[in-house]
Amino acid sequence: MVKKLFWENPLQDTCTAKVTSITKNVNNENTTFVIQLDQTIFYAFSGGQASDQGTMNNLNVKTATKVGNDIHYELESEPDFKVGDSVEIKIDLARRKNLMRLHCAAHVVCFLFEDMTGLAPGDAIGSSVDPHKARLDYKYPQNISHVFEELTKKANEVFAKNHPIETFANKDDPNRREWECKSLNQACPCAGTHVSNTNQIGKIKLKRKNTGSGKERIEIMLA
Ligand SMILES: [Zn+2]
Numbered sequence: 001m002v003k004k005l006f007w008e009n010p011l012q013d014t015c016t017a018k019v020t021s022i023t024k025n026v027n028n029e030n031t032t033f034v035i036q037l038d039q040t041i042f043y044a045f046s047g048g049q050a051s052d053q054g055t056m057n058n059l060n061v062k063t064a065t066k067v068g069n070d071i072h073y074e075l076e077s078e079p080d081f082k083v084g085d086s087v088e089i090k091i092d093l094a095r096r097k098n099l100m101r102l103h104c105a106a107h108v109v110c111f112l113f114e115d116m117t118g119l120a121p122g123d124a125i126g127s128s129v130d131p132h133k134a135r136l137d138y139k140y141p142q143n144i145s146h147v148f149e150e151l152t153k154k155a156n157e158v159f160a161k162n163h164p165i166e167t168f169a170n171k172d173d174p175n176r177r178e179w180e181c182k183s184l185n186q187a188c189p190c191a192g193t194h195v196s197n198t199n200q201i202g203k204i205k206l207k208r209k210n211t212g213s214g215k216e217r218i219e220i221m222l223a
Contacts, residue, residue, distance in 0.1 A: 001069045001070055002020075002036065002037050002038065002039060002040050002069075002070050002071050003038065003039035003040070004039075004040060004071075005039055005040060005041045006040070006041050006042075006043050006193050007167065007169075007177060007191070007193075010096065010100055010193040010194065011093070011096075011097075012041050013041065013090060013091050013092075013093040013096070014041070014088065014089065014090050014091075015039065015040070015041045015088075015089050016086050016087070016088055016089070017037040017038055017039050017040055017086065017087055017089055018037065018038040018039075018084065018085070018086055018087075019035060019036070019037060019079075019081055019082070019083050019084065019085050019086075019087055020036045020037060020038055020083065021034075021035070021036035021083060022034070022035055022036075022079060022082065022083055030076065031078075032062065032074050032075060032076055033074070033075045033076075033077075033078065033079055034072045034073065034074055034075075035056060035072070035073045035074075035075060035079065035087075036070060036071070036072060036073070037071070037073070037087070037089070040071060040089060041089055041091055042054055042061065042064055042071070042073065042089055042091055043064070043091075043096070043099075043192075043193055044064035044065055044066040044071045044072075045064070045065070045066065046066045046191065046192075047190060047191055047192050048126075048127045048128040048129055048192075049099060049103055049128075049129045049192040049193070050099060050128075050129060050130045050131065051063070051064040052064065052091040052092065052095065052096055052099075053091065053092045053095055054089065054090050054091035054092055055089070055090050056073060056075065056079075056087050056088070056089055057079070057080060057081060057087045057088055058088075059075050059076075059077050059079065059080075060075070060076065060077075061073050061074065061075065062074045062075065062076050069175050095131045096193065098131040098132070098222065099129055099130070099131055099192075099193060100193050100194055100195045100200075101195055101200065101201045101202060101222060102129050102130075102131075102133065102134040102220060102221075102222065103129045103134065103192045103193065103194055104165060104194045104195045104198065104200075104201055105134060105155070105159070105201050105204050105220050105222075106127060106129060106134035106135075106136060106220055107179060107181075107186070107188065107190070107194075108155055108158050108159070108181075108184070108186075108198065108201075109134075109136065109151065109155050109204070109206070109218060109220055110124060110127070110136055111184070111186045112151055112154050112155055112158075113136070113138075113144075113147065113151055113218065116147055116150065116151060116154075117140070117144075117147065119138065119140075121188070123138060123139070124136050124137060124138055125137050125138060125139055125215070129192070132221065133219050133220060133221045134219070134220040135217055135218065135219050135220070136217070136218045136220070137211060137215060137216070137217050138215070138216050138217075138218075139214055139215060139216075140214065140215070140216040141214060143208070143210070143216070144208055144216040144218065145208040148206050148208060151206060151218075152204070152205065152206050155204055155206075156203050156204065158184065158198050159198050159199065159201040159202060159203065159204065160199070161198065161199060162197060162198070162199050163181050163183045163184055163197065163198040163199070164181070164182070164183065164196065164197050165179065165180070165181050165194055165195060165196055165197060165198065166179075166180045166181075166182070166196075167179050167180075167190070167194055168180075170189065176189060176191065177189065177190060177191040178190070179192075179194060181198070184198075202222055202223070203222070203223035204220050204221065204222060204223055205220075205221050205222075205223045206218055206219065206220060206221075207219040207221065
């Protein structure tokens with residue numbers, strides 16, 4: 001199982017890792033190589049958070065896929081290394097930082113929105129984070145834009161202040177992670193990557209979308 005260094009230090013943008021497996025996949029037209037590592041800084045899509053982008057020994061990583069507690073990295077070029085070799089992993093740190101900021105912003109907007117509307121924690125029916133925006137989906141009987149002015153104001157007040165954020169392993173299962181902001185009295189299970197203080201998020205803006213009958217979406221963007 002790969003050791004996930006992005007949980008300990010989400011700002012680490014390079015690391016050396018040992019190759020534990022290489023599988024050649026031959027499809028009709030393209031051949032790819034799936035690489036597994038002993039440790040990694042390269043996040044794979046999970047919990048709605050997009051994968052990182054980056055390289056392995058300067059070869060572009062096409063996809064990163066979570067498989068159980070492991071991560072499979074797909075290369076389009078034949079690797080210049082073999083099982084047991086050390087490789088250099090690099091990620092796009094600017095992209096990662098946006099993911100961290102928007103991911104944390106989504107946690108705070110989620111809690112504030114649920115508090116303002118009387119929804120219960122966990123009432124969101126979907127969420128995702130990419131480098132440009134985060135989204136939260138709710139079943140909600142009316143247009144939610146009436147709360148947006150106050151929601152945006154409250155969220156930006158939180159992001160203008162110093163609220164430390166902690167992430168740590170679940171005490172019963174080291175493969176699960178917890179997110180907590182003690183000064184806001186907020187916590188939830190989450191294995192994504194986050195900033196360590198709400199004052200690193202910056203200002204946000206919100207946009208409403210109706211995604212179907214009785215379904216409302218909050219889109220969160222960095223202002
Ligand atoms: Zn999270």
